[in-house]
Amino acid sequence: MYTRRLLLSSIASLGLCVSTGRLAMAAKLQPQTGALRGTIDISGYDVIPNGVADQSQAMNRLLNDAAQQGLPVFLPAGDYLLSGIVLPDNLLLSGVPGRTRLLHAGNGRFLAGEGLGRLTLFNLVLDGGGKSLGDEVEGLLNLRAVKDLTISNCTITGSAKHGIHAELCGGRIDENSISGAAFSGIYAVASEKLAVTCNTVFDCGNGGILVHRWEAGEDGTLVSGNRVYRIAANDGGTGENGNGINVFRAGGVMVTGNHISDCAFSAIRANSATNVQIADNQCLRSGETAIYSEFGFQGAIVSGNLIDGAANGIIICNFNEGGRLATVNDNLVRNLHVDGPYIHDGAGFGFGIAVEADTVVTGNVIENAPKWGLMLGWGPYMRDVVATGNLVRGAGGGCYVTVVEGAGTALIANNLFQDVKDGGILGYRWNEKTTGDLMTSGSEAFAHLTLSGNRVA
DSSP: OOOHHHHHHHHHHHHHHHHHHHHHHHHHHHHHHTOOTTSOOGGGGTOOTTOSSOOHHHHHHHHHHHHHHTOOEEEOSEEEEEOSEEOOTTEEEEEOTTTEEEEEOSSSOOEEEEEEEEEEEESOEEEOTTOOOOSSOSEEEEEEEEEEEEEESOEEEOOSSEEEEEESOOEEEESOEEEOOSSEEEEEESOSSEEEESOEEEEESSEEEEEEEEEEEEOOOEEESOEEEEEOOTTOOSSSSSEEEEEEEEESOEEESOEEEEESSOSEEEESOTTEEEESOEEESOSSEEEEEESSOEEEEEESOEEEEESEEEEEOOGGGTOEEEEEESOEEEEEOSOOSSOOSSSOSOEEEEEOEEEEEESOEEEEEEEEEEEEOBTTBOEEEEEESOEEEEEEEEEEEEOOTTOOOEEEESOEEEEESSOSEEEEETTEEEEEEHHHHOSTTOTTEEEESOEEO
């Protein structure tokens, strides 16, 4: 039976539990509210917010001591003038979001780290001010061989080269704002299972997010949920610059769920990138081809992307260089134009989806393509192409197909062409149209072609 003493004891215990819970919650919140328990005391290091002098030597001492003691470093809000900072192993460096600003003093490299097991940077502003970084580094934040890298919720701006240069790194680069880099926002080369997610990259001179390798090989980088816009091609070229996301020689890369707009060349360009997956991206107002898989790749999936405004929509090409094996499905491609950023010496601009070898093209919708909706092959470079169940409406020609000697087989079936000025399916020798509409004149003269169930509405 309950007694008065037992009841009072229970009430006291309940109060103790509630108090303990509040204390536990307060402990969890302390790092965010400024209590900073467990961080190194910076007061003895002459690292002062809004100091007018260069604090590089003092900052290097602070970071080294903190890493050796296993303590995080928290920098209060304010400006810190720095250069030549060497980031030590096991460093955790943070600040007040948007208010802890590390400013480049202009004496060569800014922040660099190499051969680290773990490095964590978050809630910092890194501002290069466009000042020279010297010849020994490639980025405002220059990292090499960091096994477990975390860069999160940082603002990185004004680099005279790349914003982040990460070579041989693993870990994650996420939820950062990166802008005003003379080269690219993020240059990840020879990565080890890196994730580049939910960043905003804009107003960069030559590229947005670059995933490269020195030699072709497995890479496995994930590029997902990023917003990339206003990417220029200040150093010119015919596609090496000016891309929102560029994958080069890196195998097994996934480019998914990104929003990319206003790039001088491609929204997404995969060059010699085997087993690349490009899915569910939104690509707006690309200056050249919106999505490319080109040169010596084997294996590409391009699916579920929305493309609005580009010179060309999607190109899977360079069978002559070994480019083969792809699926292109369920994409929406619209509002293309014939004006590109250079004089094209091949098929030109103004077509929706072009493929060459060992590729299935199905379930796509292409609207307003001034040249062709679909383009199958180029000269003799076509092998085992299937184009089924696509809708092309508002195009110069519904489907270009090569009829040059030596071209491989193509199955073109159950496609619907609406408002196509030159006809539904047209035979070409390179850029020369050599047949009428094969849907009405017949394709019997071309043994490599099989046409069935197509319709012009």
